[in-house]
Amino acid sequence: RDAGTHRSFFAAAATRATERGFRLDEFALSAPNMRPERLSELLRVRGIHGVLVAPLPGQQVSLDFDFSEFAVVGLGTSVSQTPIDRIADDHFYAAKLAYEQCRALGYRRIGLSITASISRRLEHRWWSGYLVAQQQAAPRLAIPSLMPETRDQIPPLLNGWISRHRLDAVIFALRDESQMGCAPPHVGLVSLSVPQPAGQVAGIKQDEAGLGAGAVDLLVATLT
Amino acid sequence: RDAGTHRSFFAAAATRATERGFRLDEFALSAPNMRPERLSELLRVRGIHGVLVAPLPGQQVSLDFDFSEFAVVGLGTSVSQTPIDRIADDHFYAAKLAYEQCRALGYRRIGLSITASISRRLEHRWWSGYLVAQQQAAPRLAIPSLMPETRDQIPPLLNGWISRHRLDAVIFALRDESQMGCAPPHVGLVSLSVPQPAGQVAGIKQDEAGLGAGAVDLLVATLT
Known part of the structure; x- marks a missing residue:
């Protein structure tokens, strides 16, 4: 997957989130000084309960992050070690x-x-x-x-x-x-x-926009 | 699929519908004197906007029914001619x-x-x-x-x-x-x-209860 795909996912998800009365913010676990515990704390403090997980880089199949207190939806199939809801092409x-x-x-x-x-x-x-x-x-x-x-x-x-x-x-x-x-x-x-x-x-044209929007719908359904 | 599977689907879906503040009623297109137009009319009159489609019998892959005015989710993969949302085992x-x-x-x-x-x-x-x-x-x-x-x-x-x-x-x-x-x-x-x-x-034990509940969640997400 390339950066263009990720951008389409994100743009479609952000648009749908706004339509549903939510806001999508981006956080990078790979950012300098970011650690899993710090990200959890950040989300908690900001009152964020739902998390979309972007496709992981390279061969990564799990994320060092404790999802247990959040509603989570993964974009694409890359998170496979942790059993989370995922939305992907057929x-x-x-x-x-x-x-x-x-x-x-x-x-x-x-x-x-x-x-x-x-x-x-x-x-x-x-x-x-x-x-x-x-x-x-x-x-x-x-x-x-x-x-x-x-x-x-x-x-x-x-x-x-x-x-x-x-x-x-x-x-x-x-x-x-x-x-x-x-x-x-x-x-x-x-x-x-x-x-x-x-x-x-x-x-085959994969429907990135549909997947991004669908991921938000699934997350909203879990949250409400 | 046997009748037991259908019962588990239905029971789980009915329970989840109640939890979400909805009610699941059963209508059989195969009932005597039932026709597709009559069923549409019946649903319309009762103010029903969302429809779950049970697995179709035998080799049937489509349903003679105009879904266009309803939110629809199919249980299992059997409805494949009409492109509707479906929920099924992987x-x-x-x-x-x-x-x-x-x-x-x-x-x-x-x-x-x-x-x-x-x-x-x-x-x-x-x-x-x-x-x-x-x-x-x-x-x-x-x-x-x-x-x-x-x-x-x-x-x-x-x-x-x-x-x-x-x-x-x-x-x-x-x-x-x-x-x-x-x-x-x-x-x-x-x-x-x-x-x-x-x-x-x-x-492998298929999760009929999870599928039934998931179908209702998807339908509720579409309706709300």
């Missing part, structure tokens, strides 16, 4: 839909390229949608997904993987369109997170 | 967890037995969790799931499938424990929907 459904649309367009040998780190962060839900769609459409196909640990490992592996498995389409998890440029021109390209609904790349 | 996560627990107990060749009709109804989310967990734990294993169309086709196929793939454990989607009795005794058995948390069969 990644399984999105990947399944992308595969099915490729099939409908006539593509037959469809691969999935995703970094292992992103896949873990989404609890492998994108991967699962791809696997189910493939099993349904073509039970004998078992194209291994291209899943190196990090992004920069994808471009050098991409074309070998495409030709080895004679792919005619690739579903990318990446937001980063430049990486898709490495693929040969006859291969269909789809992204599971296009930045705009009608941009140059075909794919 | 079936993907449950199946993945069941597989991982089998691995942790030492089982290695783990199969999934589920009727195709139930799988479709859950948008293949149980299947997807199984597929991802298997790909992660044993990328070279590709044990085909036992997926006949209906329940009664499972028992005659079960033991042949178990021995053909040398399974040491089977994950059943079924609620119906009697069917599991057909498996040979050395095979570990897990159910994805055990009726009680500490019954005779190992498996």
Whole structure:
């Protein structure tokens, strides 16, 4: 996830909070001199009872913070160690839909390229949608997904993987369109997170604004 | 889903509705002389603005009813043709967890037995969790799931499938424990929907009460 995604989340959440008669303030646990106990104290003093948790950086899956006295909603799937309410895209459904649309367009040998780190962060839900769609459409196909640990490992592996498995389409998890440029021109390209609904790349537009607003609605429902 | 599940949903939803200052009444579209227009009229006259939709029978995925003037929440995944808010178990996560627990107990060749009709109804989310967990734990294993169309086709196929793939454990989607009795005794058995948390069969207990209450909370949040 990039900074742009976080901004859309925050903007949509702040707008909805205002509509519902609340105010959304931002606090960074990573700020200088900030500690978990200090943040709790700050929230308590200000009479803040509800907390939205932004997506955590990198591979972080838990937050060193005692949520017990607050109503909490996590944006996206990143907080998974502490069992809190979370609001996120239906990644399984999105990947399944992308595969099915490729099939409908006539593509037959469809691969999935995703970094292992992103896949873990989404609890492998994108991967699962791809696997189910493939099993349904073509039970004998078992194209291994291209899943190196990090992004920069994808471009050098991409074309070998495409030709080895004679792919005619690739579903990318990446937001980063430049990486898709490495693929040969006859291969269909789809992204599971296009930045705009009608941009140059075909794919799924995640609804960050809807998620931000939904997170506030859920939090307000918990608080009232 | 059986009638017991529906009762737990309803009871939990009714209790929560009362707690929140609302009342839950039951209307059956299948009642004699009931028609969609008549039900709309009935709800309108009684000043009812919010509707919970119980799981639909059989393979039904849509309801002949104009939801546009009501706040609506569907229980479970069965209403999928009309895009309404729904509240359901995280079936993907449950199946993945069941597989991982089998691995942790030492089982290695783990199969999934589920009727195709139930799988479709859950948008293949149980299947997807199984597929991802298997790909992660044993990328070279590709044990085909036992997926006949209906329940009664499972028992005659079960033991042949178990021995053909040398399974040491089977994950059943079924609620119906009697069917599991057909498996040979050395095979570990897990159910994805055990009726009680500490019954005779190992498996996942779905939280019907939590879902019923959560559906009411979501509906109340939409109404207020």
